[in-house]
Amino acid sequence: MEPAGWAMMIVSIGTVLCMVTFCLIKVLTLPAVEMEEIKGPLEIDTQDTVDAD
Amino acid sequence: MHKTENWGTRIGVILAVAGSAVGLGNFLRFPGQVAQNGGGAFMIPYFVALLLLGIPLCWAEWTMGRYAGTRGFHSAPGIFSVICKTNKARYLGTIALLMPLVIYMYYVVIEAWCLGYAICYLDGSLMPENNPGSYEDFFAHFTGQGSDGALLEPDTRWFLGLLLLIFGMNFVFIYRGVTKGIESFCRIAMPIMAVLAVLVLIRVMTLGTPDPTKPDQNLINGLGAMWNPDFAVLLTPKTWLAASSQVFFSLSVGFGIIINYASYLRRKDDVALSGLTASSMNEFFEVCLGGLITIPAAFMFLGASATEQGTFGLGFVAMPSVFAMMPMGQLFGFLWFFMLFIAAITSSLSMLQPVIAFFEEGLGMKRHASATILGMISMMGAGFVIYFSKEMKALDTMDFWVGTVAIFILAMVQAILYGWVLGIEKGERELHEGAHIRIPFAVQLVLKFVTPLFLMGVFIMFCVYNASDYIASLQENPVAKMSVMLILMLFGFLLLLVHIAGIRWEKEGRFDQVFSEEEISVQDNR
Numbered sequence: 001m002e003p004a005g006w007a008m009m010i011v012s013i014g015t016v017l018c019m020v021t022f023c024l025i026k027v028l029t030l031p032a033v034e035m036e037e038i039k040g041p042l043e044i045d046t047q048d049t050v051d052a053d
Numbered sequence: 054m055h056k057t058e059n060w061g062t063r064i065g066v067i068l069a070v071a072g073s074a075v076g077l078g079n080f081l082r083f084p085g086q087v088a089q090n091g092g093g094a095f096m097i098p099y100f101v102a103l104l105l106l107g108i109p110l111c112w113a114e115w116t117m118g119r120y121a122g123t124r125g126f127h128s129a130p131g132i133f134s135v136i137c138k139t140n141k142a143r144y145l146g147t148i149a150l151l152m153p154l155v156i157y158m159y160y161v162v163i164e165a166w167c168l169g170y171a172i173c174y175l176d177g178s179l180m181p182e183n184n185p186g187s188y189e190d191f192f193a194h195f196t197g198q199g200s201d202g203a204l205l206e207p208d209t210r211w212f213l214g215l216l217l218l219i220f221g222m223n224f225v226f227i228y229r230g231v232t233k234g235i236e237s238f239c240r241i242a243m244p245i246m247a248v249l250a251v252l253v254l255i256r257v258m259t260l261g262t263p264d265p266t267k268p269d270q271n272l273i274n275g276l277g278a279m280w281n282p283d284f285a286v287l288l289t290p291k292t293w294l295a296a297s298s299q300v301f302f303s304l305s306v307g308f309g310i311i312i313n314y315a316s317y318l319r320r321k322d323d324v325a326l327s328g329l330t331a332s333s334m335n336e337f338f339e340v341c342l343g344g345l346i347t348i349p350a351a352f353m354f355l356g357a358s359a360t361e362q363g364t365f366g367l368g369f370v371a372m373p374s375v376f377a378m379m380p381m382g383q384l385f386g387f388l389w390f391f392m393l394f395i396a397a398i399t400s401s402l403s404m405l406q407p408v409i410a411f412f413e414e415g416l417g418m419k420r421h422a423s424a425t426i427l428g429m430i431s432m433m434g435a436g437f438v439i440y441f442s443k444e445m446k447a448l449d450t451m452d453f454w455v456g457t458v459a460i461f462i463l464a465m466v467q468a469i470l471y472g473w474v475l476g477i478e479k480g481e482r483e484l485h486e487g488a489h490i491r492i493p494f495a496v497q498l499v500l501k502f503v504t505p506l507f508l509m510g511v512f513i514m515f516c517v518y519n520a521s522d523y524i525a526s527l528q529e530n531p532v533a534k535m536s537v538m539l540i541l542m543l544f545g546f547l548l549l550l551v552h553i554a555g556i557r558w559e560k561e562g563r564f565d566q567v568f569s570e571e572e573i574s575v576q577d578n579r
Contacts, residue, residue, distance in 0.1 A: 001273045001277035001280065001281060002281050004093065004282050005093055005276070005277050005282060006280070008092070008096055008282050009276065009279075009280040009344075009472075010093070011096075011143075012096045012100075012340055012344070013094070013341050013344070013345075014113065016340045016341055017337070017341060018335040019333045019336065020330075020334060020337045023329055023330035023334075023566045024330065025334045025438025026330075026489060027063060027064060027067065027326060027327070027330050027489075028064070030489060049547070
C-alpha cells in the first residue's frame with residue numbers, strides 16, 4: 001500500500017466517520033419530547049385493517 | 054381529515070430511510086467501482102458528487118415529502134400535485150410508482166439469492182468438502198442462467214419456495230404498516246446488519262497473510278488494491294460518471310421512496326438533520342465497511358484478478374471462493390450472505406410502500422385489498438424474471454431501463470420541482486421547519502442551478518456510454534423486448550390508475566384547501 005493510498009483511505013473513512021458520529025450524537029442527544037411524548041403514542045393504530053374489503 | 058400513519062420515533066424514520074438506501078450496492082458495487090476506477094482517486098469525484106448531487110437531492114426529497122404529507126398526500130402523484138398546485142402534475146408521479154414496483158420485481162429475486170446462499174453456508178453445501186464445483190458454475194446454476202425456465206426444474210425448485218417465503222415476509226411487514234411494520238423491522242434489522250458487517254470486517258482485518266506461499270497477497274496489499282490512487286483517471290469522464298452514478302444509486306435518491314417515507318413525518322419533525330443522518334449512515338456502510346471488506350478479502354485469497362469482477366461476480370463468485378479458503382469460512386460465509394439478505398430486505402420493503410400508499414389514498418383501498426393487489430402484480434413480474442433467467446436478460450433489461458434510466462429522469466423531475474416550482478426560498482423555509490441544524494443557503498442555489506445541470510450531464514454521458522448496447526439488444530433479443538413491453542404495460546396500467554385517482558381527489562375536494570395555500574392552516578392532526 002502506497003502512502004497516497006493510506007492517505008486516501010484515512011481521509012475518506014475519517015470524513016465519513018466524523019459525519020456519521022456528528023449526526024448520531026446530535027440525533028441521539030436531542031430530547032425525544034416532541035415526537036414521542038407530546039404528539040402521541042409510539043404506535044398509532046390506523047384502523048385501516050379493521051374493515052377490510 | 055382521515056387519520057394517517059406517522060413514524061413513531063426520530064431514529065425510526067432515519068433507520069428506515071438508511072435501510073432503504075443500504076443494499077447490495079454498498080458492499081459489492083461500491084468496492085468494485087473504486088478498484089476499477091482509480092482506487093483512492095475515485096473518492097475525489099465521489100465526494101464531489103455526494104456534496105453536489107446526493108445530499109442536496111436527499112434534502113429536497115425529504116422536504117417535498119413532508120410538505121405534501123402534512124397536507125394529506127403520501128403518494129408521489131398526490132405529492133407532485135401539491136407541489137405544482139395542479140392536479141395534472143399527478144401524471145408525473147406515475148414514474149415514481151413504476152420504479153419501486155419494477156425494481157421490487159427483480160430485487161426480491163436477488164434477495165432470495167442472498168438468503169439461498171446463507172442457507173447453503175448453514176448446511177455446508179457451499180464449502181469445498183461438499184464439492185460444490187466451480188463457484189461461477191454454482192452461481193450460474195443457482196440463478197438459472199443456463200436457459201429460460203431453468204429455475205422451474207426439480208433440483209432448483211426449492212428456490213421458488215424461498216422466493217415465496219421472502220415475498221410473504223415483505224408483505225407481512227408492509228401489511229403491518231409504517232410504524233408497526235417497516236419502522237419496527239428496521240430498528241432491529243439495521244443494528245443486526247451493522248454487527249454482522251463489523252464481525253466480517255474484523256475477520257478480514259485479522260487475516261494477515263492467509264497463504265504463506267503467496268506473501269504478496271496480504272492484508273496491506275489487499276487494502277492497496279482498493280485504495281492506492283491513480284490520479285490520471287480523474288481526467289477521464291468515465292470516472293466522474295461512475296462516481297456520480299454510485300452516489301446517486303447508493304443514496305436511493307430519485308426512487309420515489311424517500312419522498313414517500315418523508316410524507317409520514319409531522320410538520321414540526323426535523324428533516325435537515327434526519328436527511329443528513331440517513332445519508333451518513335449509508336456512507337458508513339458503503340465507505341467504512343464495504344470499502345474495507347470485499348476487495349481486500351478477494352485480493353488476499355484470489356489475487357489482483359478478483360478485483361476486476363462486477364457486482365454479482367464479486368459477491369456471489371469471488372466471496373464464496375474466499376470463504377472456501379478462509380479459516381471458519383462456513384460461519385463467515387453465512388454471516389456475510391445473511392447480512393446481504395438483511396440489507397436487501399430493508400430495501401425491498403421500502404419499494405412496496407410508495408405503491409401501497411397510492412392504492413390506499415388514490416383508490417380508497419383498505420390495506421388488505423392494496424396489499425393483495427400489489428402482491429399479485431409484483432409476483433407476476435417476479436415470475437417473469439424467474440422464468441426468463443437465461444443470462445439474466447430480463448433482470449438486466451429491467452435494471453437498465455427502470456433501475457437506471459428512469460431513476461435519472463425522476464431525479465431530474467424532482468430537482469426541477471424543488472428548485473423551480475416549489476422555489477428555493479420556500480424550500481429553505483420548509484427545510485428549516487423544526488430543523489435541528491442550519492443548512493447554508495448555498496445548498497439551495499446548488500439545488501436550483503448545479504444539481505439539475507450536473508444530473509443532466511451525468512445522464513447524457515451515461516446514455517452515450519451505455520444506451521447503444523441496450524437499444525441494440527431490444528432489436529436482437531426477444532426477452533429484452535418482452536421485458537420492455539412489460540414495463541410499458543405496467544406504466545400504462547399505473548397511468549390509468551393515477552388518472553382515476555385524480556378524478557376521485559377532485560370529487561372529494563382534496564385539493565381545494567391545498568391549492569389555496571395562503572389560507573391553509575395545516576392540520577397537525579398528530
